[in-house]
Amino acid sequence: MMNEMRHVHKLTIILYVFQGIKASAWSLIVLLFLGAGSDLNQLLNLPFTSFQLTLIILGVFLLVLIVFSWLRWYRMTYQLVNDSITIKHGVFIRHDRTIHKRRIHSINFTQSIFHQVFNLTEVQIETAGSDLEVDAVLKAIPYQEAVALKEKFLNLTNTHLVEEELPIDGEVEAVDEEQVEEEQPIIKEKKISIYHLLIAGATTGRVGAIFGIVFLLLSEIDNFLSEGDYERVVDWVSAQSIVAYFSLVFLYLLIVIIIGMIGYVNRYGRFSITRESEMLYIERGLIEKKSLSIPVSRIQAVLFKQNLFRMPFSLGAVSVELAGGEKDDKEAMQTVIFPLLRKKEWANFLKELLPEYQEDLSEMNHIPRKSFTFKALRMTIIYFVGLGVVHYFYSELVLVKLGVYLFALLGLYLLHRIPAFRRSGEQLVMQYFQVVMLSKEVAIVKKKDIQALETQGSRLARRLKLGYLNLSIMNNFLGRQFTLGFLSEEQLEEISEWYISGHHD
Amino acid sequence: MREEPSQQIDRRAIRVWQLNGVVTTLVFAIITATLYIVKGQYNWPDFVSYITYGLAALTSIYLLVAIFVVPYIKWRRWRYQIYPHEIYVQRGLIIITRTVVPISRVQHVDTEQGPFLRAFKLSTVSVSTAATTHQIPALPVEEAEQLRDDIARLAGVDDDDE
Incomplete structure (x- = not known):
């Protein structure tokens, strides 16, 4: 219980200043280049050249920024009380936040060169909340203290919990013995x-x-x-x-x-x-x-x-x-x-x-061949209908047009070979192509982490016994969806059955 | 493939969607009309009037589809069923989507009402998991509230099991 109110290290002021400059860099540049100086000159008829005025604006800005940064630092204090940390901050609006050890998910350090010179570190305390503003940041505290904090709040949870939450005399020793066994x-x-x-x-x-x-x-x-x-x-x-x-x-x-x-x-x-x-x-x-x-x-x-x-x-x-x-x-x-x-x-x-x-990642179930046939036919029809229209107006370059088609077909085939899955016990392995990042990914997801399952397909696809599979999981702020397709009806059913079973227990 | 869910939503959903369609059409119509008027005022080039004709045509087609086609298909597709351990929903116009949400994943259940839904005494049940939100639109208010409470109760029971 090392618990008086404390300020973070003064380096924080400089960091805030840099942060402020970085955040307002664009508006500053615009301000300077749009000749705010000369406008003001005309408006107020001041005895400065516009260059001087620009410098003055910059100076005032910096001064305000420094004072404000100092205030921010001055108003920011933290305090450790038993198993929680209280952080107070805010210049105009005061925020008091108390986070209990149990709610802390992780503690991350970031050390810029400035931190390293003074042997400090930035500490980010992450909680279960997904609110950007909720998680607490200590901009700069001594490294040793940060490590102590982390050990107190995180990794040594087990040992610490046992010591602190079971103060009943008789049991402490017994627990301690267990601890020694698990010590390494x-x-x-x-x-x-x-x-x-x-x-x-x-x-x-x-x-x-x-x-x-x-x-x-x-x-x-x-x-x-x-x-x-x-x-x-x-x-x-x-x-x-x-x-x-x-x-x-x-x-x-x-x-x-x-x-x-x-x-x-x-x-x-x-x-x-x-x-x-x-x-x-x-x-x-x-x-x-x-x-x-x-x-x-x-x-x-x-x-x-x-x-x-x-x-x-x-x-x-x-x-x-x-x-x-x-x-x-x-x-x-x-x-x-x-x-x-x-x-x-x-x-x-x-x-x-x-x-x-x-997971054994060698054997995967690939998607059925008719999935490729279906997609290829669909593309062929769309492409040639489009081509027909183009050809009507511009009949040259037939070879190029066909070449593009063959190239697209090849691409479709290569993409067709990627999607695959493997179901084993409580987890599902999925291999798919991520279109936005143009990357091939293999994901392993546990059944308990899948929030919802969807099958998707047009009537035609359904009649051909094909469909897409969407699985949703939780991630940082929004959910994330994995999509596989087209799977055959049996495959869809297999995964659906696997997903639903186990909830019936 | 698995049977489609058994329950249908209220038939008045069609009216609500039609009204929505009319509102959207109005927005389009106002944009088109504005363009037409402004064009007349400022002597813009001729192709602008072709654009306005095009927009007017598209708006009318949209109105027809949004009133006579889409709501009926949508209503026929929308289905749901609540099992003791999962919620099963089907929706879609051209592409049909079927969703399974295990009750144990449900974080909270809401009922919500827009002005049109309220006019018809209807309500939408929306089920949220940690990652997704799923809706069962346009149920009679009492039914929606009953459903909301049922799901919440099931979710609570399921949580106790774990």
Whole structure:
């Protein structure tokens, strides 16, 4: 019970200031470039040049921001009382929040370089609530204290609970003996090699996004070069040979990939995952260090994801869908628990770190061939009706039109081979193609975590005894749905029966 | 495949959907009319009037379909059945969806009423799980409330079992 009211570390003020600058960066830039200075000048007839006025506006803004940040820090206190933490904050509106140990799902640390210099850490306390504002954040507290907090509230729950909640004299000793027996928890750890990390970085889907950014920058360059320079560059470029072009493109791609890799290595560098009793601990990050703790009971699904770049090498990343408020990871709101793994290593990974989800992943039931026939026929009809209309107005390029059709047919066939499932005991394995992220995913879901099951199909599909299957699970804020299709009627029935059974017990 | 659920929703649902269709049509009609009037005022190019004719045609077709076709099919498709351990719902127009929600997954049950539903003394039961919400629309108010309480009771019992 170390429980006087405390302020968080003063570094918080600086962090708030940065946060404020980052948040208002765009409006500031707009303000400055739209010449707010000169407008004000005209309006008030002030004795400044617009440049000076701009500086003054900036200065005032910074001053207000600093004062406000200081106030925010000053008004933010926290206090540990028995088994709960109370956090008070808010400049204008006061918030008092008390979170009891039992309600805490996980405690995550984030250390930026600033934190690391002073040996501090940001602490995010996550509760069962899915409200973004509900979860508590301590911007900067001493690292040791944070670790003590985490141990108090999380992983040593069992031992601590026993000590604190059973103060009846006779029983304490007996419990203590049990504890000694269980004292050595089985700890499994897995790290990623720098070699794997680099490969993972080179094959992230993000390369595409960075590609776009670099392209945008390049296209803006001509604004910065003076006219003569620009023309000289263009002249020079058009004088080069094809070989030179290709090497330029190659160089460009290389740069893009390297930028992607650096970003990735920074994010997932020094990655390690540890399983200790009912918790998974993840440490990652080169410059900004993160440490996440995930209670296994919160996992709703385990996924193995392969994007287009990783598919040919049968590599992929392992992630989990969690119930409750994990707002940190922007990557499709999923938490990556291992950045890169060979597909055949996956089963082993589960066996070691998540034995709850252990699964033989070799034999899967694929969707029936008539599913492909149906989709292919449907596409053929739609395509040729469309083509007929186009052809009426524009009759050239027949070969290209047919080529596109064959290409689409091939794509359809490749996609047809992906969907599959496997039902075993209390869990269901699903393999499907995720269209938005263009990735092939395998998900393992437990029956108890499936919230609802749907079968779906048009009358025609139904007559052909085909249908889609939708399964809903809980994840961060909204539900998430898995879709498989077309399955045959028997397969749909098999899964439905499996899903319903067990509730009748 | 499994039989479709046995219970049908109230036939007055058709009237409610028709009214909804009329309201949507009105919105379209207002947009079209506005475009037509503004076009006349500002001397916009000719193709704008073709657009307005097109919109007017689409609006009328929409009105016809929304009154004479969609509500009847929808009503025929909508079915539900409550088993001791699961809720079974079917809906759909062209694509038919059948949903199974185990009662043990139900987090809460609501009844809700829009103005049209209220005018017909109807009510919608909506069942929420941790991830999804499922609706059984347009039941007579007493029936809806009875159903809501039944599901809630079953859900409570199921929870006790676990």
